[in-house]
Amino acid sequence: MTTPLQLSRGQVLAHRRRVGALDERLVSGADSLRHAAWAGLTDSVPRAALLSIHARVAGTTPSALDDPTLVQVWGPRFSAYVVAAADLAVFTLGRLAPSEARRRFAEDLADRLEAFLDGRGLPYGQAGRGVGVHPNQLRYAATTGRVLIRWDGARQPTVRTVPPPGTDAGDARLELVRRYLHVLGPGTAEGFARWAGLYARAAAPAFDALRPELTLVRTDVGDAWVLARDEPDLRADPGPAAPARLLPSGDAFSLLHGRDRELLVPDAAQRAALWTSRVWPGAVLVEGEVAGTWRRAEDRVTVSPWHLLSAAAREAVEREAASLPLPGLGGPVGVRWDE
Structure with a gap:
């Protein structure tokens, strides 16, 4: 039997931030937009996809979703999604x-x-x-x-x-599994099914077909799989994390279910605050860790931190809020601290 590769929580989260461009923003351009949308961008909450791009791509403007390299579809779980036009087949x-x-x-x-x-x-x-x-x-x-x-x-x-994509549905399913594992791995067939909105019996064969490309790993929440090509990055030392990012509701970084949520947010009470039974709030990332939640009403962002933040961290969160590329506002977004 294969001995699983042991991965720490820090290694997993650092890998997810790196591949998700959350430690350092990408330069503006079509390639960066596709990178930001590698696992799709949920857009069921208005402007969510735009704010997910802003968290990853420098110079994001309010009209970013009008870029011709992006399209909007009913994607995983039949939610509204923004994806790269080149990846339409993967998410459909x-x-x-x-x-x-x-x-x-x-x-x-x-x-x-x-x-x-x-x-x-x-x-x-x-x-x-x-x-x-x-x-x-x-x-x-x-x-x-x-x-x-x-x-x-x-x-x-x-x-x-539009005309049908010239892609085999089976090949598209395999690539969808790869996207899930690259951005949200380590993962399981059950986790992929919930993320993609598929029945387990439909998800399992694709996962099994990819086994030659996968490596078994063990984390704090159990055994799972990663893409073998991601192993060097998973083993790498964590680099510096961004001072702050405001991730919208349903952002790929936090689009998790079941025990997978425990790795991102170990505290049960904090998990209940992030993944509510109704519309989820956004996640506040501070130096790579989820440090609270946020919601927006027009030009006011309300931040609910889970612990005392330093003055530098608060300033970083406020800078992020002020930079949100939201259309139709008369001025920069301000922050109200709900403590």
């Missing part, structure tokens, strides 16, 4: 159901939607009625890779169709 076909009947349903729905829209983009309520289904069912058509959305949080999503 990668989640296509293995059942032949479900695949036919998704393809038929995409065919009907394409015929009805005839090149137009329409609010999804109108589009759903036009093809004779509840609008929410259009989310299933998204797994074909042929449906894009545009949603700003204020109105109904607009839907449009």
Whole structure:
């Protein structure tokens, strides 16, 4: 039996921050946007994807999501996601159901939607009625890779169709597993299924198929798998962490479930504050550790720290808040400390 590679909590979190560009922002550009969206950017909370990019890419502007290299889809768990256009197949076909009947349903729905829209983009309520289904069912058509959305949080999503990606669904599923393990690893088949919004029976075969590319590791929360190519980075000494980052609700760094949350936030009470039963708050990173939560209302950010922060740390958090690239505000964002 293979002896698992022992990894400390510090090694795992340092690796996740490095691959997630959370220790040092990337230079502005299309390659950096794709890097920031490597595991997808959840956008179910308005502006979340924009703020996730800002946490990773220097010079992010309020119009960053308009970059032609990005698209918006119903992605994992049928949530609104921003992904690189080059990776559309990974986050759509990668989640296509293995059942032949479900695949036919998704393809038929995409065919009907394409015929009805005839090149137009329409609010999804109108589009759903036009093809004779509840609008929410259009989310299933998204797994074909042929449906894009545009949603700003204020109105109904607009839907449009595009040509199908020229990628095999099985290959897309394998790449989706790789993205999960690279950004959120160590991981398990069960963890991947919850993250991707798949049934366990659909996720397990892809995980098994990748075993030649994986290394078994042991962490404080149990045994799991990492990409073998990530092992050198996981063994590396942690570098300097950023003074502060404000990660929005659903950011890839904190998009965890079950015991995986214990590694990021060991304290049970703090976990309950970050992963609430309703809309999650954002996570405040201070020198690489989650140090509290934050919420925003217009130009005011309320920060709830979990422990006493130094004056330097508070200043770093306030600088991050003031730099948030939010459109339509009359001035910089201010911080209210909820202590």
